[in-house]
Amino acid sequence: MAGVRAMVDLGIDHVPNEYLTSICKGITIKAPNNLPIIDLSGIDSDDLKRKSAAEAIHLACQKWGFFQVIGHGISNELMQDIIKMVHYFFNLPAKERMVYYSTDIYKSFRFSTGSIASAKKKFWSDYLFQHCQPALHEDDVPENIPNYRKITSNYAKAVDELARKLLRIIAQNLGLGWQILEKHLDPPKQTMKMTYYPQCPYPDQAIGIGCHADPGTITVLQQELGVEGLEVNYNGQWIPVKPVEGALVINVADMLQILSNNKYKSAEHRVLVNTKRPRVSIASFYGPTDDKHIAPLEELLGDNPPMFKACLFREYMDSFYKNHLGTRNIETLRILNN
Numbered sequence: 001m002a003g004v005r006a007m008v009d010l011g012i013d014h015v016p017n018e019y020l021t022s023i024c025k026g027i028t029i030k031a032p033n034n035l036p037i038i039d040l041s042g043i044d045s046d047d048l049k050r051k052s053a054a055e056a057i058h059l060a061c062q063k064w065g066f067f068q069v070i071g072h073g074i075s076n077e078l079m080q081d082i083i084k085m086v087h088y089f090f091n092l093p094a095k096e097r098m099v100y101y102s103t104d105i106y107k108s109f110r111f112s113t114g115s116i117a118s119a120k121k122k123f124w125s126d127y128l129f130q131h132c133q134p135a136l137h138e139d140d141v142p143e144n145i146p147n148y149r150k151i152t153s154n155y156a157k158a159v160d161e162l163a164r165k166l167l168r169i170i171a172q173n174l175g176l177g178w179q180i181l182e183k184h185l186d187p188p189k190q191t192m193k194m195t196y197y198p199q200c201p202y203p204d205q206a207i208g209i210g211c212h213a214d215p216g217t218i219t220v221l222q223q224e225l226g227v228e229g230l231e232v233n234y235n236g237q238w239i240p241v242k243p244v245e246g247a248l249v250i251n252v253a254d255m256l257q258i259l260s261n262n263k264y265k266s267a268e269h270r271v272l273v274n275t276k277r278p279r280v281s282i283a284s285f286y287g288p289t290d291d292k293h294i295a296p297l298e299e300l301l302g303d304n305p306p307m308f309k310a311c312l313f314r315e316y317m318d319s320f321y322k323n324h325l326g327t328r329n330i331e332t333l334r335i336l337n338n
Helices: 004-009 047-063 076-090 096-099 148-175 180-184 252-258 311-324
Strands: 036-039 064-070 109-116 122-131 188-198 208-210 218-223 232-235 236-238 248-252 269-271 281-288
Touching: 004 096, 004 122, 036 047, 036 281, 047 064, 047 148, 076 122, 076 148, 076 188, 076 281, 096 109, 122 148, 122 208, 148 180, 148 188, 148 218, 148 281, 252 311
Parallel strands: 036 064
Antiparallel strands: 064 248, 109 122, 122 188, 188 281, 208 269, 218 248, 218 281, 232 236, 232 269
């Protein structure tokens, strides 16, 4: 039976061999949560607030590649609704979940389980994955999850508005016209991964998701309150990203590092598991469509040579899925000696 939740429901008391992993197993630094928390409230009407938020975002993109935002405009009610919806799905009987099971990574809606096919290793997580832009076809909407289309559509729309707002700020921080990045991604490809990390009998032997950097442009992540797991690699140290009430985690992804010609850095991150309770997260990936060519923006080159080769995003995604997590896929495009 596919899925970690199904094993846990059967009372598994060990970590099966295919889940045993040392991928990205490094020491967690129990440091204070110094990841920037940036307030976006009022930035559309108050120049001082916008300037302050923009400066904080600029520094965070350079230093961390990660930051959290509050005052982002997505209601707490909607954030709670989608968390409850994910729990509802994973509390369904296994046979009802399996109706949607697929290993086709390009399917517009699927239930699957975390794995590295090329390494024959699996992660201690299950997930629902769906396309948001373009929107799901009516036939792909699950019938046994109440209000699924309404909740996910409203959530995806709110994330789209937030992502566009952030891209405008980031473009201006890079000295570009405010619409440059937004236009470069028009139309954007937006997908959503709703991940369920079951409790694990021996969490030091498994990992929720191995270390990686996201392949798109930016990622908007909602963490369930009260359960830690996400960690970011900062100068070789693994720092926990603690959930903050009402906050969303934003991270720079590979395409933004390429577009900015290495001015902003995508950050490696991983997810640990625990023995006590499951954890849910909702990751919204925002980036180019598969047929888009990505290269350092000419406006940012000047006397500086490009740091990365151009790529077709579909080919980059194929490379991302073929490479093992734990490697930096972006390095396959880096121009040496630049």
